[in-house]
Amino acid sequence: MKLYDGGKIFIGLIIFVAFAAFPFYFNVGKVNAKPEPKTDTPAIQEWEKQNGKKQCVESKEFMRTEHMQLLNNWRDSVVRDGNRGYMSDAHTKRFNMSLQNECMRCHSNKKKFCDECHNYMAVKPYCFDCHIAPKEEEKS
Amino acid sequence: MSMDRRKFLKLAGISSILGIGATAVAKPQNPLFTGLTKGVDTNKEALTAEHWAMVVDMTKFKTEEEIQKVVTACHKNHNVPDFGNIKDEIKWIWKEPYGRAFPSQENPYMSEHVKEMPFLVLCNHCEKPACVRVCPTQATFKRKQDGIVMMDMHRCIGCRFCMAACPYGARSFNYRDPRQAPNLKAELPNREYPTRTKGVVEKCTFCTERLAVGKMPACVEAAPKGGLIFGDLADKNSEVRKIVEARYTIRRKPEVGTGPSVYYLIGGNEHA
DSSP: OTTHHHHHHHHHHHHHHHHHHHHHHSSOOOOOOOOOOOOOOOOHHHHHHHHHOOOOOOOOOHHHHHHHHHHHHHOOOIIIIIIOOOSSSSSSEEEEOOIIIIHHHHHOOOOOOOIHHHHHOOOOHHHHSSSSOOOOOOOO | OOOOHHHHHHHHHHHHHHHHHHHHHTTTGGGGHHHHHHHOOOOTTTTOOEEEEEEEEEEOOOOOHHHHHHHHHHHHTTTOOOOSTTTTTTEEEEEEHHHHSSTTTTOOOOOOHHHSSOEEEEEEOOOHHHHHOOOTTEEEOOOOOTTEEEOTTOOOOOOOHHHHHHHHOOEEOOSSOOSSSHHHOOSSSSSTTTOOTTEEEEEEOOTTHHHHHTOOOOHHHSSOOOTEEEEEEEEETHHHHHHHHHHHOOOOOGGGGGOEEEEEEOOOTTTT
C-alpha cells in the first residue's frame, strides 16, 4: 500500500487537531474558580448577631437545591392565589413571599450571591428583567 | 399473531386508561414542599372583599391637575414607563374625554364641566372579563376571592389577544423595554414594585400589592376626598354599595355585557 501525498495529509491532520483541541490547551491550568456565594451582607450579619446563627427561610441544603422551586411556588401563591405570607419549618416568623422585597432585603448582594453560581453554571434566570435588584456599590 | 378489530380496540382502551392513571401516580413530589401549603399564612391587615369595585365621582374633581395627580400617583407607584409617544404608551389609569369614555351617550347640551373635563378611566375589573376569556395561557385571570382581574406577567406571552378583546382599551403592550423609558432609566420611582419586561401586556390591578398590606389603591389615596371610592360591592354596608344603590351611576359600555366594576357619578349635584 502506498500513501499518496502523505506529507500534506499529515500536515493537514496536525493543523486540524491543533485547531480542534484549541479550547483544551488554551484552558490548561486555568481551573475555573469555584463559585463562592457570600452571605455577609449587613442584614444577614444583623440577623446572625440576634439569633446566633445564619438561617435562611429554609435550611441551607434545601435552599441550595430547591430555591428555584420554592420561588416558583411563592410566585404562584402570591400572583394566582393572593397568599403572601410564608411560614417555614426553620422559623416561627412569617415571611413575605417576595423576591424583590424579602429575599433581596437580606441578600442585598445579588452579584456575589445570585450571579456567582448562576454564571458558573451558565444559567440565566430572568427574574431581574422585571424584579428590581438591590442597589450595589460598584467595587472594582 | 392475529387480532380482530374488537380485541384491538379493547386492548387500546384499557391501556390508555392505565396510562392516564399512571401519570397521576408518578407525579413527582418533593416531601419538603408539603410544608408550603400548611405554611401559607394570610396577612391580618390585608383588605379583603368579595367584589372589589370603584365609584368615580367626577363632581369631586374640580381641576384637571387633580385628575393628573391621580394618574401620576398610580404610574409612579407601579413604575409605568413613559416614552413620550402615543404608540408606546402604557396606561393603567388615564384621562379620556366624556365622548370617548361613554360613546353614544353624548349630547350637545351637556354641562361645561362634563364636556370639558377629562374622565378618569381604568381597567373595569369586569364581572365577565373578555380579556380573560381570550387569554391562551391564563396569564390574565379573574381572582376567585375578590373579583380582581389580575395579570400574571410570568405567564404572558405577549399575544395581545386581550388587548383586542378589551372594549375599554385598558391594556397596554410593552413594545419596548420599559426600563429604557426616559422616566425610569435613571431612577425607578418605586423600588418595591417590579417593572415589566418587553413583550408583556399590562394594566391596572386595583393595587393588589397594596390591598395585601392594608392600604387603599394608590389612585384612591391621591384623589380629592370622595373622588374615588373603593370598596366591596357585595357588602351591603360598604360605601360603594350605598352609592350605587342610592344614586344614578353609569358604567362604561354596559351594552357589551362585560359588567364593569367601575361606576361613574357624573351628575352636577347631589340630586342629579
